[in-house]
Amino acid sequence: MRWRRTRKRLKKYLFERLTLTLIPHSRGSMRSIRLPRIVFIFIILSLVAYFVSVTYLYQNYFNRYKQALDTIVSLQKLKTENMTLKTGLAQVAKETEKMRKILLELEKKGEHIESLISDTSVATETNVVKDLILFNYKLLDDEGMQPLGGGEGEGLLKSNGFELLSQIREELRMLRVEIPLQKSILEELQMDVEEYNALMAATPRGWPLDDDGKGYISSEFGFRKDPVTNEQAFHEGIDIAVWYGTPVLATADGKVIYAGWKSGYGKVVIIDHGYGYQTVYGHNSKLVVRKGQRVKRGDIIAYSGNSGKSTGPHLHYEVRVNGVPKNPIEFIKFR
Known part of the structure; x- marks a missing residue:
């Protein structure tokens, strides 16, 4: 309502x-x-x-x-x-x-x-x-x-x-x-x-021969009885007895300053490496480098033999520092 x-x-x-x-x-x-x-x-x-x-x-x-x-x-x-x-x-x-x-x-x-x-x-x-x-x-x-x-x-x-x-x-x-x-x-x-x-x-180092380990040191560095004259004399390197015709190797880079015949050494290669180092490789049967040629470590420079003042096949190896012969064994060990 x-x-x-x-x-x-x-x-x-x-x-x-x-x-x-x-x-x-x-x-x-x-x-x-x-x-x-x-x-x-x-x-x-x-x-x-x-x-x-x-x-x-x-x-x-x-x-x-x-x-x-x-x-x-x-x-x-x-x-x-x-x-x-x-x-x-x-x-x-x-x-x-x-x-x-x-x-x-x-x-x-x-x-x-x-x-x-x-x-x-x-x-x-x-x-x-x-x-x-x-x-x-x-x-x-x-x-x-x-x-x-x-x-x-x-x-x-x-x-x-x-x-x-x-x-x-x-x-x-x-x-x-x-x-x-x-x-x-x-x-x-x-x-x-x-x-x-x-x-x-x-710097020379290593073994100077490609001989598959068959070579051995037959005459060491220092005073010895000369095998030809039978007189006491200073040996300015080492002799490594090896088979005839074994490849000889450069042990350091350098320049060949002599490659030929040298009294006593027979067919020899001399390499100048600089820094006062020289190496000598003697009594070879054949040389494969010439004077003035540059070589590297491990290059074949010659073949071993019995040339020069030698009583059998071997390599005569020298290391000279500033014209003074040093024991190559020390450089062979330095590999």
């Missing part, structure tokens, strides 16, 4: 007719419009909704416009930074490539030195330079240097670009200091190694 009375009152209120009187400024007659109250309420609410909507749309448009303007300013700033970074990176990349070429030369020099000696620790001389170069290439290819995306921002670098560029430049500064030092060290090391290898190549 109560709900019905309330409903009845509300309906009466909403549909109660109200008079709207229109009074013109001119002398025209007044006009009146009678409409239910609900129509006036609807008109007022519609006007309020319209103004709220217009206000919201304007505020939204203003916010989007400001956001777009800020984005454009930000993009222009990023493009400027991007160009600066690209210019800096181009210079860094060019210098890094130059450093890489220098490193390759140093690596080749290091590999050459390693090939000259068995000590692989030489490779560590180039490690610092190599690590620095590789680090710079890692920085240049690092994910932090990748583009941000498409559109106007394509190719823009991340915010840590300037810090990264500064880090690369610092590494390059270190390289400019380190590379000349490493190059100097390697060049000095190469000269030392080459000098050492030249000395080793010139």
